[in-house]
Amino acid sequence: xxxxxxxxxxIIEKVLLISGVLVLxxxxxxxxxxxxxxxxxxxxxxxxxxxxxxxGLLQPLADGGKLFFKxxxxxxxxxxxxxxxxxxxxxxxxxxxxxVIPWGDTLVIAGRPVSLQIADVNIGILFIFGVVSMGVYxxxxxxxxxxxxxSLLASVRAASQIISYELPMGLALIALLMLTGSLSLKxxxxxxxxxxxxxxxxxxxxxxxxxxxxxxxxxxxxDLPEAENELNGGYHLEYSSMKLGFFxxxxxxxxxxxxxxxxxxxxxxxxxxxxDSLGLDPNIVTILGFLALFIKTLFFIFFFMxxxxxxxxxxxxxxxxxxxxxxxxxxxxxxxxxxxxxxxRQQ
Amino acid sequence: xxxxxxxxxxxxxxxxxxxxxxSVLCLIITFFTIAxxxxxxxAQFLAVVHIIVYAGAIMVLFLxxxxxxxxxxxxxxxxxxxxxxxxxxxxxxxxVVLVAALRDASMPALSAESTDxxxxxxxxxxxxxxxxxxxxxxxxxxxxxxxxxxxxxKKD
Numbered sequence: 160x161x162x163x164x165x166x167x168x169x170i171i172e173k174v175l176l177i178s179g180v181l182v183l184x185x186x187x188x189x190x191x192x193x194x195x196x197x198x199x200x201x202x203x204x205x206x207x208x209x210x211x212x213x214x215g216l217l218q219p220l221a222d223g224g225k226l227f228f229k230x231x232x233x234x235x236x237x238x239x240x241x242x243x244x245x246x247x248x249x250x251x252x253x254x255x256x257x258x259v260i261p262w263g264d265t266l267v268i269a270g271r272p273v274s275l276q277i278a279d280v281n282i283g284i285l286f287i288f289g290v291v292s293m294g295v296y297x298x299x300x301x302x303x304x305x306x307x308x309x310s311l312l313a314s315v316r317a318a319s320q321i322i323s324y325e326l327p328m329g330l331a332l333i334a335l336l337m338l339t340g341s342l343s344l345k346x347x348x349x350x351x352x353x354x355x356x357x358x359x360x361x362x363x364x365x366x367x368x369x370x371x372x373x374x375x376x377x378x379x380x381x382d383l384p385e386a387e388n389e390l391n392g393g394y395h396l397e398y399s400s401m402k403l404g405f406f407x408x409x410x411x412x413x414x415x416x417x418x419x420x421x422x423x424x425x426x427x428x429x430x431x432x433x434x435d436s437l438g439l440d441p442n443i444v445t446i447l448g449f450l451a452l453f454i455k456t457l458f459f460i461f462f463f464m465x466x467x468x469x470x471x472x473x474x475x476x477x478x479x480x481x482x483x484x485x486x487x488x489x490x491x492x493x494x495x496x497x498x499x500x501x502x503x504r505q506q
Numbered sequence: 507x508x509x510x511x512x513x514x515x516x517x518x519x520x521x522x523x524x525x526x527x528x529s530v531l532c533l534i535i536t537f538f539t540i541a542x543x544x545x546x547x548x549a550q551f552l553a554v555v556h557i558i559v560y561a562g563a564i565m566v567l568f569l570x571x572x573x574x575x576x577x578x579x580x581x582x583x584x585x586x587x588x589x590x591x592x593x594x595x596x597x598x599x600x601x602v603v604l605v606a607a608l609r610d611a612s613m614p615a616l617s618a619e620s621t622d623x624x625x626x627x628x629x630x631x632x633x634x635x636x637x638x639x640x641x642x643x644x645x646x647x648x649x650x651x652x653x654x655x656x657x658x659x660k661k662d
Binding site: 238241280281282285286288289292293295296299300303311314315318319322342 | 527531534550551554555557558561562563566569570573574625626627
């Protein structure tokens with residue numbers, strides 16, 4: 160009986176949505192590698208990839224194919240199980256965050272409202288936080304299982320960097336939560352739809368969150384876990400073939416997801432100006448909203464690349480000092496100001 | 507049911523595994539299954555915080571230390587026999603106390619639908635209205651522990 164009472168449409172809808180979001184993040188991550196090289200070339204006044212296909216558009220496929228067909232080497236001194244587990248966790252965790260991001264408002268298909276968000280849980284932000292804190296394991300396990308001192312050093316660097324920057328990130332988010340009064344990302348977007356974008360109220364919080372997102376993704380100027388000159392590479396030093404590809408790919412997915420998160424939390428998500436006064440069919444507004452979110456996300460991905468190719472990287476002690484002695488006090492200050500302003504407005 | 511089995515198996519894995527790193531990984535799985543139990547009891551907030559704090563922060567530090575120490579089964583000094591017996595006896599004594607304590611406790615039947623206490627709104631209301639004093643006292647306790655750790659660390 161229980162089997163019959165399951166809402167099959169609900170399951171089909173969610174399965175389609177999950178596959179759609181997954182495919183979207185994979186394709187975006189794939190083309191971010193192309194975009195990264197194009198942006199780098201543009202900034203350095205070069206051509207970038209232009210051989211495979213029109214404007215080099217087939218380059219990511221060629222790279223992926225190359226990685227798949229390369230010889231796979233598992234070092235004999237490594238812990239075999241953990242060695243494979245490392246990149247798997249990195250990839251899994253990178254794909255999990257997208258579940259709570261609202262990609263759009265509801266579509267009405269054949270009389271059924273279909274929400275373009277996989278799971279509207281009332282602890283959305285905390286869920287993201289939990290998943291992000293899991294991201295360390297992929298790198299740590301991979302680095303340790305390689306049984307190579309350079310990999311281990313790099314993974315220790317990555318872990319301490321991620322843990323240190325999680326704190327100011329959380330504090331910046333607390334200020335945002337005090338403002339919105341909800342942990343659900345959907346509610347946060349809906350509030351921005353009917354008011355101003357959160358970045359207007361939280362400029363400092365946005366700034367802190369952006370910097371921490373850079374550090375969490377191990378992107379330049381905080382890409383210390385990958386250092387050719389000191390570490391011979393990084394935590395993926397011993398990896399070859401697609402397992403290396405997964406580590407690199409997870410980084411790009413993380414970048415996509417953080418950009419989407421920044422756009423959702425501080426830049427209105429799928430909301431765009433005058434979206435309620437256009438007088439269009441709600442379905443079209445929803446699709447336009449999704450496109451708006453996508454454009455905002457692409458802008459932040461571009462911003463990530465822009466920073467990478469213009470700002471020189473930090474030294475490791477500078478990175479730690481920035482995290483603990485500047486970002487955390489700033490985030491606390493931001494929280495205090497926000498709280499004081501909210502109290503003052505209530506009275 | 508499946509969750510409980512996984513929890514028990516991974517908990518056994520923590521104790522029985524020879525490699526400390528595998529032990530830690532088993533413990534992480536255990537934490538995840540416990541978080542799963544919380545979700546089934548409609549306590550999402552507790553579940554996520556459990557994952558963030560235990561699996562995300564504390565176990566990372568554990569793993570960190572273990573990886574840097576790089577313990578090996580061969581290099582580990584053999585523990586003396588009387589130590590093993592002492593451990594077994596004290597563990598057994600603890601078990602007896604726990605069983606005795608739990609035997610008389612009445613277990614109210616848990617029903618997942620009726621409790622909304624784990625949802626973040628209700629939990630916040632409860633913590634900051636009814637239980638403010640214990641909540642603040644525990645935070646002071648944490649603060650003193652942190653200060654203590656810094657003092658010990660500074661001594662060199």
